[in-house]
Amino acid sequence: MNDTHDTPPTPDDQLRRSLGIGRRRFLSTCTAVAAGAIAAPVLGGPVAAAPRPDAAPGKGQALVPADKRGIILYTVRDAIGRDPASTTLPSGFRAVLEQLARFGYRQVEFAGYGQHAGAPGGANLESVAGARLLRRWLDDFGLRAQGNHGFIPGSWPLTTADLDTFQKHLEIANILGMPHVGTGGDPTSSSYKDDWDVAADKWHALGEIARRAGLKLYTHNHDAAYGFLLDGGPLDDQGRPTRSSGIRKLEYFLSITDPRLVWLEMDVFWAHVAQYKFRTYTAHDGSTRTRVFDPAGLVRRHDRRYPLFHAKDGVVDTTNGMGYDMVPFGTGDIDYTTFFSRVGHPGRHHPMVEQDNAPSPTDPAQSLRHAATGYRNLAALRRR
Numbered sequence: 207m208n209d210t211h212d213t214p215p216t217p218d219d220q221l222r223r224s225l226g227i228g229r230r231r232f233l234s235t236c237t238a239v240a241a242g243a244i245a246a247p248v249l250g251g252p253v254a255a256a257p258r259p260d261a262a263p264g265k266g267q268a269l270v271p272a273d274k275r276g277i278i279l280y281t282v283r284d285a286i287g288r289d290p291a292s293t294t295l296p297s298g299f300r301a302v303l304e305q306l307a308r309f310g311y312r313q314v315e316f317a318g319y320g321q322h323a324g325a326p327g328g329a330n331l332e333s334v335a336g337a338r339l340l341r342r343w344l345d346d347f348g349l350r351a352q353g354n355h356g357f358i359p360g361s362w363p364l365t366t367a368d369l370d371t372f373q374k375h376l377e378i379a380n381i382l383g384m385p386h387v388g389t390g391g392d393p394t395s396s397s398y399k400d401d402w403d404v405a406a407d408k409w410h411a412l413g414e415i416a417r418r419a420g421l422k423l424y425t426h427n428h429d430a431a432y433g434f435l436l437d438g439g440p441l442d443d444q445g446r447p448t449r450s451s452g453i454r455k456l457e458y459f460l461s462i463t464d465p466r467l468v469w470l471e472m473d474v475f476w477a478h479v480a481q482y483k484f485r486t487y488t489a490h491d492g493s494t495r496t497r498v499f500d501p502a503g504l505v506r507r508h509d510r511r512y513p514l515f516h517a518k519d520g521v522v523d524t525t526n527g528m529g530y531d532m533v534p535f536g537t538g539d540i541d542y543t544t545f546f547s548r549v550g551h552p553g554r555h556h557p558m559v560e561q562d563n564a565p566s567p568t569d570p571a572q573s574l575r576h577a578a579t580g581y582r583n584l585a586a587l588r589r590r
Contacts, residue, residue, distance in 0.1 A: 269546040269587040270557055276313030276352055277306060277559040277580065278516065280390075282573045283317065284565035289324045295570055298325025300343050305574060307347035309581045314344070315514070315558045316354035317390070319378070337381035344382065351382040352556050353471070353514055355390035355426065362408045372412065376419040386513060387416060388424035388471055392431040393459060398446055399437040402455060406462045413467030424469035424514060429528070431456045432480035432499055438490040450487040452497050454480075457504065465511055473560070475518035475532065477501035478540055482529025502548040509550055517542065517557040517584060534576040535559045536583020543587055559584055 279286060282302055290297040296305040298321045306314065319336060323329035327339045344351055357375045359368035379387045393405035409425065416423040432454045439449025453461075456470070481499040489495050505512045519538035520530030530538070549555065559580035564573035 266588040266590075268585065269543065269552060269589055270584055271552055272310075272585070273312050274553065274556050275311055275559075275581060275584050276315060276556055277311050277577055278315040278317055278355070280317035280355070281559060281561050281564045281580070282306070282577055284570065284573055286321050286325075288570070289322045291324050293570065296574065298322055298327075299331065299340060300326050302574075303343050303349060304347050306577060307349050309578045310585060311559075311577075311581055312348065313350050313352040313556060313558070315352055316356070316382070316384075318355070332378065334377065334381065337378040341382050351379075351384040352558070353384055353386035353388050353424065354379065354382075356387055358389040358391070358412070362404070364411070369415075372415065373419075376416060376421060379421055380419060384421070386422045386424055386469065386471075388426055388469075388514070390426050392427060392456075393425050395430065397433065397436045397455065399435055399458065402435065402458055403462065406459060406468075409468050410464060413464070417467060422469045422513065423467070424471045425459075426471045426516070427456055427473050427476055427480075429476045429479040429483055432477060432501075433484045434487040439488070439492070448488075449490050449492070451490065452487055452495060454484070454499065460508055460511065465508075468511075470508075470512050471514035471516065472501065472505060472512050473516040473518060474501060474540065474542070474545060475516065475520050475530065475560075478520065479528045479530055482524075483527075502545045505549045509554065512549075513554065513556060515555060515557040516560040517580070518560045518562070532561060532563050534561055534564070534583075535580035536586070537579065543590065546587060547589055557584060 279302070285296055285302045286299055288295070288297045290301065296302050303314065319332040319340070320330055321327070327336060330336065331340055340351075343349075354375075356379070357371055359365070359372050361368045364372075376387060393409055394401050396402065396405075409423070413423045434450040435453050435455050435458050436447045436449065437451050437453070437458075438447050440447075442448050459468075460470070477499070478501060481501065485498055486494055486496050517535050518532065519535045519540050519542070520532050521538045522529065523531045530540070532538075536542070546552065546555075546557075559577065561573075561576050561580065564576040566572040
């Protein structure tokens with residue numbers, strides 16, 4: 207079918223062309239979620255025209271200012287990693303960054319610096335030269351790198367090799383212009399207080415190195431980090447505590463780390479999973495006690511220490527052990543209007559849309575469609 211029209215193209219046609227999809231394939235692969243994404247950005251031509259980032263629907267004050275709307279590139283990792291020669295879809299860093307900017311995003315969080323070898327710049331941009339190339343593309347498309355899930359040394363005390371690699375990543379971060387550097391994991395996977403004390407020593411040292419480089423170092427949570435700390439009660443056969451005071455692991459970490467050196471990024475989805483999973487604990491006296499986690503309340507109490515969020519959504523599912531199934535941002539049950547209203551200071555936080563399962567093995571355009579959905583729904587949030 208000829209795609210030339212005498213009348214203006216519909217939003218469906220604009221999105222399909224932007225993603226390089228034929229009409230029949232586009233119609234055959236659209237789902238209800240994809241339809242939400244189609245309605246989201248007004249795109250045009252082979253490369254979409256950038257919408258006004260402040261032109262979100264609805265009335266009232268936007269909960270997330272236009273210049274704070276971001277996405278972590280892990281969401282579209284399949285698009286970054288695919289061979290540009292094998293598809294008409296945006297592929298590799300340059301094309302994907304351009305497309306995200308056209309959706310309306312103004313910030314990105316990196317999740318590594320690798321791409322397909324056939325993309326401009328080659329397979330590995332984890333170097334000074336690669337960072338300069340990435341920075342040029344960011345500037346070209348009006349994007350800012352806000353942070354990354356990068357290298358955190360595994361050694362403690364630090365080995366020379368780990369310290370050198372960490373400093374290389376700080377140099378890359380400064381070339382990219384990001385004010386924050388981070389990791390995708392927790393300071394420790396342990397439940398024991400002593401291990402969190404050691405983790406705090408390590409993060410203080412790394413945070414001081416980052417501060418000297420002009421950067422803020424942050425850690426990132428999954429659900430386990432908001433489980434209860436084992437810090438008292440009878441000891442097990444290895445001399446470790448078996449019961450809890452009721453403080454959560456990251457709450458303890460916050461209490462013992464220097465706010466000038468250690469920062470946090472809350473993954474709001476995983477924080478809500480923790481709210482579902484970790485509701486009761488065995489107190490030091492052996493009694494069972496209930497304490498329901500309040501993610502927004504924790505951020506409000508430590509507002510300045512949570513500069514970044516992962517804005518990730520889920521629908522309630524009490525059969526999977528987590529309480530939620532992950533879905534595109536704005537299509538689930540997590541109440542982000544209330545969350546962002548409660549945490550305060552909308553100009554201080556940087557929400558990054560994330561969807562771990564956005565890539566599809568059968569629908570190569572899905573992750574970018576879901577990224578478009580995420581932008582539109584993030585921009586649409588309004589203060590009540």
